[in-house]
Amino acid sequence: MDSSLPLNMHGWTLERHILEEQRTHPDATGEFTRLFQQLALAGKIIGSRVNQAGLAGVLGVTGEVNVQGERVQKLDVFANQALIHALEAGGQVCLMASEEVDDPIPIPTDFPRGRYVLMFDPLDGSSNIDVNVSIGTIFSVHRRISTGDEPKLSDCLQPGFKQVAAGYIIYGSSTMFVYTTGKRVHGFTLDPSVGEFFLSHPDIKIPERGAIYSVNEGNESKWDAKVRDWVRWLKTPDEAIDHPYSGRYVGTLVADFHRTLLKGGIFAYPADNKNPDGKLRLLYEASPMAFIAHAAGGDATTGKQRVLDVMPTELHQRVPLYIGSKLDVADALKRIG
Ligand code: AFP
Secondary structure (H helix, E strand, O other), X not given: OXXXXXXXXXXXXXXXXXXXXXXXXXOOOOHHHHHHHHXXXXXXXXXXXXXXXXXXXXXXXXXXXOOOOOEEEHHXXXXXXXXXXXXXXXXXXXXXEEOOOOXXXXXXXXXXXXXXXXXXXXXXXXXXXXXXXXXXXXXXXXXXXXXXXXXXXXXXXXXXXXXXXXXXEEEOOOEEEEEEOOOOEEEEEEEXXXXXXXXXXXXXXXXXOOXXXXXXXXXXXXXXXXXXXXXXXXXXXXHHHOEOOEEOOOOOHHHHHHHHHHHOOEEEEOOOOOOOOOOOEHHHHHXXXXXXXXXXXXXXXXXXXXXXXXOOOXXXXXXXXXXXXXXXXXXXXXXXX
């Protein structure tokens, strides 16, 4: 690429990038490329609504409580619908699951079905919507494993290492689409004037070690002693190991993870005495982020095992999460394990 040209002059759109990647794939049928076109479309629709949220009258809650026991925001509902509508008719997906919906979402019988299973958190970071702080969409793609006419819950309950792709769209100071198929991680920035995602962050690697820790310290009184000691250790001055680390916490996993991916360090949502399995959902939060972290050279653990090796038993299962730079995750494991 000629680096003197502005990014959007290179013409390296998300679509072109995926087409190039798929060209060398032995059994590519174009289905995967079309799946990503639809995901990108949903991201643009959600991003545009997020940008206008204060004007379009879509801030605030619907009055309902979702399967997670959380108050549903109007934008959660919009994002969920945008993803379902963008994906259900295209013939790439046979089953979907969403943070906002109790059970797997079947594809209506009058639409063709594909071989992929898509799980998503349509709008991660809902508590940040009304205050104009970054929010995002997280997605995870698996291949269908069941046979027979109807896809089954077991198609969703696959361990993370079996993902064929994972990614997120962050609605921040710019809108970015970040994804991996397991080998490399690429980031694309939306040029809103053109309506396309352009490759802006090719082959992202997480620094081996960072200098930032990210955790909700309001939960300290609920943590066990090992977690508390680990966080205190990160904050204790020690020139020999470049401590203290800086603290950063947005409260939107997508935003906290995105920073960790680019700058290194560690993000954690530990188990605590109120939430023995932590807060974050395995299938559409922890697992896709872990797939990205590993592809970028980082690591992700529950404190007991690799997130990617957890065998799911429930659609909305939660897991503790420690994710980020390899050496920072190793330090955490040493101290909390
Ligand atoms: P929602 O997707 O329901 O908004 O949840 C946000 C989230 O799951 C994740 O994005 C944050 O990292 C985490 O919750 C923040 O939780 P605390 O508010 O307890 O710190």
